[in-house]
Amino acid sequence: MALSDQELKEIAYLARISVKEESLPSLKKELEDILGLFKELDEANTSGVDAMSHPLDLSQPTRKDEVTEEDLRDELLKNAPSVKSGLFLVPKVIDGEN
Amino acid sequence: MKNYSEDWEAVIGLEIHVQLSTKSKLFSGASTDFGALPNTQACNIDLAMPGVLPVLNEEVLRMAVKLGKALNAEINSPTSFARKNYFYPDSPKGYQISQMDKPIVENGYLDIETENGGKRIGVTRAHLEEDAGKSLHDDFEGQSGIDLNRAGTPLLEIVSEPEINTPEEAVAYLKSIHSIIRYLEISDGNMAEGSMRCDANVSVRKIGEEELGTRTETKNVNSFRFVEKAIQYEIERQIHELKSGNKITQETRLYDSQANTTRPMRSKEFANDYRYFPEPDLLPVNLEKEFIEEVLATMPEMPNEKRERFVSEFSLSQYDADLLAADKDVADFFEEVTKVSNSPKLSANWIMGELSAELNNENLGIKESKVSSNKLGQLISRIEDGTISGKIAKDIFEKIWTTGKEVDDIIKEEGLEQVTDDKEIELMIDEVIENNPQQLEQYRSGKDRLFGFFVGQVMKASQGKANPKQVNDILKSKLEK
């Protein structure tokens, strides 16, 4: 299964993993080899078969609408690379999803 | 009111995000209270720490089922969750748990009132999803601060069919949804605070064309007024573009309320491949029949039912019923007042008039009214039973507002009882007539309008307490002599 450079760059962007230009060819080959496995599924006859997304045939449990978590901010923020005034600091956000 | 070219029509679809008023989050037990210090209501699940897993809040299922019923929709069971993948600092997992294939609510509709009569707008679906956190930009020297308190708060996204055709219809639909979610008490629907958010999908086409035009999505509209203006602007912009021979770019735009314009958002196009797939950490949700029935049994009377009942039970006009039923708190207040006063029409007038004015003055909601429904009801009763006149009642209303005293106490303390004794009134009238011989002369020689002058004088003499009708009758007979 062939992967174009453009496709690979788009996939890398979607996954937010930068790929160095020099690594592109070898990465492409590795991925193409793995993708080669995929076509083995083409011949499988799956008409009338439901997709399995859980090995369990059960129903989702629920929990009561109660506040059970207390303020553990200090502990939870201990691992943060950059914090100020209780906020996680990141390079400036412009527009975006929300 | 279309003031763009008459051979174009707009096709509008609204996506409304409703923040559900649960105590804890959709998938974690952290609090959803508004206004807490940053990241004090974000537990390890909300922070997407390694190895944590989502657990579903049962209350959201109840809320969604109620909404589904109110929207005349189907409740899907089983319903399941999906991952919507995108990277953003306020989206801690790098995906949002939402619903794709089997949303909990599907295929509903809403009837709205437009200037051309009633119209039915289809509701494609309503699905559960988690809210993202917030980015704060001030005071961070070129950086942004991420607060994840809001991350994980439950949302219901309500998607309409693209069956809305004017900005006015859009607002009518939005107001209807607003009214419903507040009635159901599943959200406080506050657009300014963000507990109800509206995105508008807008496209235009020449009338008669079958195909839909390219649509844009407009975000960042946080009031009914802005929704109307933003859609209006976008329609005009698109028509203008098309007329100039340009194509419409499918994109997301942000509304600027200061300039009343929309502008494109700066994000990469192909970044919007969300790669939805079923959420493996959550199982499909089976909603048992008993559960659904139990939830539906707790449904309150909905706005349209209440409107109809106000007309039939209280003989209110359609207009009054519409106004009072639009907000559940107002409707409840009205019924409480009427229970005490037994006068639906007067109660309605007082609420829509005096009370409304006072509340607006002080920027209060009806629940914060300084005149309780009980006291207003009593006040109106006293008008009805003749103890006081309508005019005096207005003064008493003011006094209750500022002092909180009981109606009867104020009447007694200030001696505001109406004068209803014919003899007393007669005496007052005699006195007034005696003191105003000139006017009497003029009246008798044909100046009918002076009747009002005499009435005024009598009212003044009685400090407003004389019963107006009796004054009228007795005065008339005296002057006729």
Next chain:
Amino acid sequence: MDLHKLSLTKQLEGLKKGDFTSTELTSHYLNRISELDGQLNSFITVTEDQALSQAKAADDRYKKNNNFSLDGLPIAHKDIFCTKGVLTTCGSKMLSNFEAPYSSTVYDKLDKKGMVMLGKTNMDEFAMGSSNETSYFGPVKNPWNIEYVPGGSSGGSASCVSAELAPIATATDTGGSIRQPASLCGLTGIKPTYGRVSRYGMIAFASSLDQGGVIAKSAEDAALILEAMSGHDPKDSTSLKLDQPDLTKNLNNPVKGMKIGLPKEFFEKEMAPYVLKSIEEAIEVYKSLGAEIVEISLGNINLSLPIYYIIAPAECSANLSRYDGVRYGYRCEDPKDIEDLFMRTREEGFGAEVKRRILIGTYALSAGYYDAFYLKAQKCRQLVANDFSEAFKSVDVILSPTTPGTSFKSGEKTNDPVEMYLQDIFTIPANLAGLPGLSIPCGEHNGLPLGMQLVGNSLEEGKLLQFAHSFQSNTDWHMKMPNI
């Protein structure tokens, strides 16, 4: 006394009888670790102080006669289980400085029963690998021959138990990561039914396939700890609503009259002669114990590898999106904007295999490919599960080799990802179907051990352990330990 030569079961007896203390036992292991782990690199973190204080607490409880059920028994935990206050790295640079403020349910359950944590074991990065050569903390060596790999991703757990630096270790299995290293290191490794063991605090790789289990020296030892780790957890929506099972009570039941299925599709493969020979000898042992051998067919089994290499990467591509340098973990230096933060943090923080799988997964889920790949794979997965359901109508367990051969040299397969993936052809199907599976030693070749796999029907870990114990009561492959 060579305390490490005792089985875990015997160690528990010894502690209860007062033959030795937990402090003695724990110190003994800590000493061995400090002497021998340098050549194996099976531990990322050794929790010496904490272990000794846990041991002392256990000893105090024994003195007062109010000890917990597994009090004072040492254990090593795969570094994929969050342990509050102690580093949990998942074998990755991305989490090399991460200390979780919470513990996994697996850790909590065993801790509450009094087990003493010796440390966190090395593993393939984010559980992706079959040789423990992808760890940020360096490769792990096979105690049988340090030029060879211990298997992966639970290579550290297998290596330390094989070298007797810990009597037992927790591990996880997504496509074979417990069973394959157990096979390559001559140990007993069991992956339970999906949902049996809580995944809360167990860093996710592929959510619908991951399961926690153990690597031990015998079925008897494995049973003791697996049952203690199991049971419903409300914090994991996918955990079965069942209490802790009793996996030890039926261990000694005979296998006479029970049926062992041999999938013809597995045996049709070209198998190394020594593998076939070991399996055939094992089959003879079972026959001599009165078990019946039945040929079965798992018609879609050969789709397992492609199914797995679509689903696992797809799920992992989403599970690993949270590693973005914002709230914890590695962050690149001087990110110039958000995009740079994400892209460089992830490029630098993840190793090559992890990045490959994320990219594969992203591709499989991307617009235009979802139906042909992910959806198709999930449908084929149902076919595989159906084959097993059908087979279990006529057999009790299914037997096969665990791996295509014994261990291989370090570096031998690192240049060819697909070649590495073939290590898992026998183990993957059980993960796809959510069924329990184990590997026990059944042979040897050129000084390296070999395992056979038993797969059971849903919730039948007890039966699997019974078959394994039966074999181990009549052979001594599992008693052989490397000389290091």
